[in-house]
Amino acid sequence: MAQNKGKALIIGAGIAGLSSAYYLLQKGWEVEVVEQSDLTNNCSYGNAGMIVPSHFTPLAAPGVVAQGIRWMLNSKSPFYVKPSLSPQLISWGMKFLKHSNQKHVDRSASAIRDLNLASSQLYNEIAQKEEFDFELNQNGILMLYKTEKVAEEETELAHTATKLGLSVDILDQKGIRELEPNIKLDILGGINYKCDGHMNPVKLMKQLISYLKNNGVVFHTQHRITGFETYGKTIRAVIANGERFTADQFVMTGGSFLPELAEKAGIKIHLMPGKGYSFMHKPEDPANRIERAALLLEARVAVTPMGGHIRFGGTMELAPHRNKINMSRVEGIVQSIPKYMPEFQIETPKESDIWFGYRPCAPDGLPYLGQASRLENLIIAGGGGMMGLSLGPVFGRTVSEIASGQKPTVNISLFNPERFS
Ligand SMILES: Cc1cc2nc3c(=O)[nH]c(=O)nc-3n(C[C@H](O)[C@H](O)[C@H](O)COP(=O)(O)OP(=O)(O)OC[C@H]3O[C@@H](n4cnc5c(N)ncnc54)[C@H](O)[C@@H]3O)c2cc1C
Known part of the structure; x- marks a missing residue:
């Protein structure tokens, strides 16, 4: 470990916060994490x-x-925006419309690619450590389709991916079946993004927390940050449960709660929660194994092998936080699975077996990563949206580099956290 740099306080113990703690620790910072939950x-x-x-x-x-x-x-579709006069949603929607064009895609693609590739490499490095075994498998992700229309769109995207230097195979039915011989697939074909991978995020999170605790990181759980004490251009302390937490450097994560949190520090961040669901399934026949993660494209359902089970996940409901399960959306996921994988005639899980979470979605689809402009000792890392887990380590490394006065290894110029302010 490097020479002591001072004390860093991280708000939020999601993958962005824990990865920041991990890399700050390596750079010699004394680290504390404040988390509202447990x-x-x-x-x-x-x-x-x-x-x-x-x-x-x-x-x-x-x-x-x-x-x-x-x-x-x-009502069973994979995407839903709850009609609402919420100023937050209207403002988000206007910005989303403004960015839904080819120019924005062309400008952002290589920056997002580089961020994800760097992060993927960092996951490989973390997995090498003896304290970690989170089922990391960099064996590709299959994008599976059933219709000619999606085949055409995805083939075009795969060609763009190849031009961007990503390792991609366009496969017919037979090609996909050769890769996944242990399950029946009712598909037209698919793309194998060999540059992708999958892991068990629950194991990763638990192992990161143990690693950080064993290396001296202090966690303050059940502490919700409700205020910032500033002096000129610096934060002196954050307030949670009436207690003051001081530090030299502050890192704000917060996931889908980032806008509320940032507002308390006088910073405007545009983000909507994109609610999604997942559940675990144990195949009746253990021979029904899939080796790779897959996306069932028309249905927008994710399928990931995890610890002998399969995790199915999907839907994107853009609306303010509401901790209620919409069973129609979950049924939409369940009913679409056998259309691609006929052996998986799955019953709708009980509510208690369904997980939901809120993706932190920025209106232009780009993350928020960088130094706050008006507060010299605040770094923001969030807005990972649909790829927030994938981006965790590169968020963390970048945070540690900025905090330590180094130029970030990856180019973050498009990810300015205050770009909409
Ligand atoms: C169904 C589904 C499938 C997904 N699949 C993938 C995938 O395959 N790959 C991928 O890359 N991404 C995926 N994502 C997205 C990914 O999970 C998120 O982008 C990522 O987890 C966000 O991490 P985070 O650390 O920013 O936020 P979080 O994990 O939400 O953590 C934020 C933390 O901050 C805390 N916090 C907030 N406010 C305060 C406060 N005031 N005081 C103290 N603590 C606070 C919260 O309690 C929380 O613990 C998926 C999401 C969903 C819903």
């Missing part, structure tokens, strides 16, 4: 566990709005 759940636990250099297209892209409107008419 370290057993947040968006970083129940997600699909995918590492996704393939996701170089931001959420705001051409065609997304028209498709979204068609989906909104179906």
